[in-house]
Amino acid sequence: MGGTFNPIHTGHLALAEWVREHQELDEVWFVPTGSSYLKDPRQILPGRERLYMTALAIGDNPFFRCLDLEVLRGGKTYSYETLEQLKHCHPQDTFYFIVGADCLFTIEKWKHPERIFQNCILAAAVRGDVSMGDMEAKKRELEQKFSMTGLKILLIPFLPFPVSSTDIRCRIRQGHSIRYLVPERVITYIQEKGYYREENELFEKN
Numbered sequence: 488m489g490g491t492f493n494p495i496h497t498g499h500l501a502l503a504e505w506v507r508e509h510q511e512l513d514e515v516w517f518v519p520t521g522s523s524y525l526k527d528p529r530q531i532l533p534g535r536e537r538l539y540m541t542a543l544a545i546g547d548n549p550f551f552r553c554l555d556l557e558v559l560r561g562g563k564t565y566s567y568e569t570l571e572q573l574k575h576c577h578p579q580d581t582f583y584f585i586v587g588a589d590c591l592f593t594i595e596k597w598k599h600p601e602r603i604f605q606n607c608i609l610a611a612a613v614r615g616d617v618s619m620g621d622m623e624a625k626k627r628e629l630e631q632k633f634s635m636t637g638l639k640i641l642l643i644p645f646l647p648f649p650v651s652s653t654d655i656r657c658r659i660r661q662g663h664s665i666r667y668l669v670p671e672r673v674i675t676y677i678q679e680k681g682y683y684r685e686e687n688e689l690f691e692k693n
């Protein structure tokens with residue numbers, strides 16, 4: 488499961504646990520991005536900090552791991568490179584790329600989507616924000632368009648979890664509580680460091 492995780496929140500964790508159980512996965516590997524070419528870098532904490540918060544958040548789940556390969560790679564990171572690297576190191580394993588519904592509608596615009604699809608099954612969570620009908624139509628369209636890659640998409644029903652990192656950062660700036668939205672240990676760390684108090688204070692330096 489890739490993400491900016493800026494910061495990680497309970498929506499990410501609940502989604503990962505849900506898909507793990509639903510698909511009987513051995514483990515879920517969280518992969519914080521290096522610098523995302525799709526997001527405003529002034530709003531994003533350095534990769535090692537997002538990686539550290541992710542490690543704090545998943546520490547008590549024996550099925551969860553986090554990987555530093557995108558953060559260490561430096562420069563812009565692309566999911567196709569990560570999946571190729573993972574598949575190269577673990578050729579016998581089947582990878583499921585866990586994404587929220589929003590990603591199903593943007594993924595074909597990512598760099599080399601065909602090289603993403605060649606190396607994983609896409610597990611997309613269906614939430615309240617997008618209807619199952621729209622997701623099924625998009626799944627059919629993508630599977631047809633990328634049939635030469637062997638693309639397989641799973642649509643996994645998931646409860647709406649109305650939390651996003653953008654909301655979390657906004658709540659911190661406004662001085663509101665983020666309790667129960669972010670794991671306690673991550674909240675403590677964010678408070679200690681004074682992160683996310685000002686808009687555009689953060690500069691991505693990997």
Ligand code: ATP
Pocket residue numbers: 489490491492493498499502585586587588589590612614648649650651652653654
């Ligand atoms: P931002 O608001 O900065 O975009 P985000 O909360 O969407 O952050 P990301 O790190 O961009 O978090 O997301 C990583 C993955 O988690 C994506 O596949 C996204 O669709 C999924 N995701 C994020 N929030 C939720 C949620 N509340 N429920 C289910 N999936 C989610």
Ligand code: MG
Pocket residue numbers: none
């Ligand atoms: Mg997002």
